[in-house]
Amino acid sequence: MSARAEERFIASYLASLAEGFPGAFGLTDDCAEIAPLPGHAFVVKTDPVVEGVHFFADDAPEDLAWKALAVNVSDLAAKGARPVAYLMALTLPAQPEPKWMERFAAGLRQAQDAFGCVLIGGDTDCRPGPLSIAISVFGEVPAGRMVPRGGAVIGDHIYVSGALGGAALGLQLRLDPGRAAAWRLADGDRNQALQRYLRPEPKIGLRSSLQTYARTSMDISDGLLKDLDRMCRLTDVGANLELAALPLAGGVGAVLAADQSLGVQLITAGDDYEVLATVPPESAANFELTARRGGVSVRRIGHVVADAGTRLFDQSGTQIKLGPTGYDHFDVK
C-alpha cells in the first residue's frame, strides 16, 4: 500500500473515531497531544488481544474491536478512572477487506461511545502471524487517587461486581455448542453467556464508589482466585470466600448444580472483566449504595484474613478443594 493508500485507509475507517479531539490531529500526525484536567492525572494501561489467545479468527470484527477496547477500559474502571482516550496498534496478517475494516471500525465506534473515550493515534502494520490489537488506554483520576491493587487489610470486605463465570461458559459453548443441551441451558442463558465472552462490559459506573470507598481494586481478567491471590499477596494477607455468595452469570448456576467442580472452574476461569475490590467494613454500606446509584450491582463475597492464600467454602462451611485455577498468560503450548 502506498503512502497515499495508507492515508486513505486511515481516513476512511479510523479518522472519524478521533473527531472532536484536537490533539489527535485527525490521525494525520505520528503522535497525539493529551493532558489531564488540572489537578488530575492519567491512569494508563496496555493489554493486547491476540487471535488464538483472546479471540477466534472468525469472530465478528465488531466483537473483536469491542473486546480489544473493553479489556483495557475494564482496567481503568477498576482503578476509579474516567476513560478519555486510546492508542491502537493494529497488526494484521494481510491487508483487510474493506467490509471487514468497516465492521471493525463500527465495533470500535460502539465501544468508544459506550465507554466515553476516543481514538487519538496508533499504527497499522501487516506481517505474517496472528491478528493482534494492542490498545493503550488513558483514564483520568484526581491526582494521586488511582485505586491501587495493593493495600488489602485484614477484616476488609471483599466485593465483586456483576456476575461471574459467564465468559468461561460462553467460551465452552463457542468451542462445543452441543453442551448447551447437555447442561439443559435456557436459550436466554446460552445467548447471554456467548455475549459475555464476546462483549465484556467494563464497570465504568463504579468510578465514584471505588474512588470514595474502596481500599483496593483490580479487574478480574485471569480469574477470581488467581487475581484475588495477587491482590492479597501484596500485603501478605489471604482471603476467605463463600461459594454461595458468588454472583453467577446466567446458566452458570445450572452447570454448578450439575457438576460443582466444573461450575467452580467456570466461575474462576477469568475473562469476566468484573471488578474485585476490598472495602473497609465501615464503608461497606456506602460502597454498595453508590455502586447501585452508578447502575452496577456489587456483591460481598468474603473477607480478608491473616492466613495467606485464597479459600472457598461451601454452605456447610466445608472448604472446597481447588485445582490450578485461572487463566495463565504463559500456558500456551
Place this chain on the structure above:
Amino acid sequence: MSARAEERFIASYLASLAEGFPGAFGLTDDCAEIAPLPGHAFVVKTDPVVEGVHFFADDAPEDLAWKALAVNVSDLAAKGARPVAYLMALTLPAQPEPKWMERFAAGLRQAQDAFGCVLIGGDTDCRPGPLSIAISVFGEVPAGRMVPRGGAVIGDHIYVSGALGGAALGLQLRLDPGRAAAWRLADGDRNQALQRYLRPEPKIGLRSSLQTYARTSMDISDGLLKDLDRMCRLTDVGANLELAALPLAGGVGAVLAADQSLGVQLITAGDDYEVLATVPPESAANFELTARRGGVSVRRIGHVVADAGTRLFDQSGTQIKLGPTGYDHFDVK
C-alpha cells in the same frame, strides 16, 4: 506459568526498570498513574516492532530492546517532547530463556537511560507467532506546543538531522555480508551501518530547536521521500531537494558513487529515524545554532514549493527519476 511465577518474572527482569517512578507501583499493579508537569501535556505514540518486519529472530536481545524503544522515542524527539515514560506489551512465541530475558532487559535499561524515560507498566503474553514488542511512549511538552507534522509553508527551508541511508545499508549488509567487499566499504563504515540498523539514535537533543524554531516536524521512519510527501500533502505543497545536500551515513556515499540508483534507494529507504523539519527562512540560522548546541547536526536539504510532489535534483540541476520509494507497512507478501 503460575501467577507467582509470572510475578517473579516481572520482579526479576522488569521491575528495576520502573524504579524511581512512584506511579508505576513497582509493576505490581495493572495500571500506572502519570501526570505531566503543570502547564504541560503529554505527546503519546505507539509503534510496535515485530520479528520478520523490523528485526530478525536472531538479532541480539539487547538490540531488539533498544530498537523497540528507540523507534518510539524518535517520534517524541521529532515533536519536541521530553521522553518521560513508556508502557511495553511483550508478546513472545514461548517463555523466554532467563539469559535472553536478562539481555533484553539490559538493552531496555541502556535505552531508557540514554533517552531519559522509565518503564511504568505493560503486559507479557505467550502465543504462537512472531515476537512482538509494542511500546507506547509518553513525552512532555508545554501544553499546545507539540510540533505538528502539518503546516509546511511555501519557502520554508527543509532540514534533516544526522545522516541518511545508514540503516538501509546496514540491512543490506545484514542480508548479504559479501556486499561490503563488492562495494569496497571501509570496515568502520560497514560496522557503523550495521549499528545504525540495529540501534537507531533518536534525536532528543533537537527538542529546544524544534520547539522554538520549527514550523513542522516528523521523524523519518518510512523513508525521506515518502515521509516528506506526507508532510507536504497536509498543506497541499511540495518539496524540491538537492541530492548533493543530503547528509550521508558512512559508506552510503561510496555506494552512491558506484551506483546512483542504488544509492538513492538506500538514502530514501527509511529506518534512519532522523528528524525531518521545515523552518521559516528567518528562523533558519537560530534553528541551526540551537541544534548544534543540542549536539545534533542538521542540514538544509531543500525547500518547500507550490508544486505538489517531492523532486530530487542532482548537482547539474537535472531532476533524478525516482521509482516507488520508502518502506510500505502494507508491502508484506
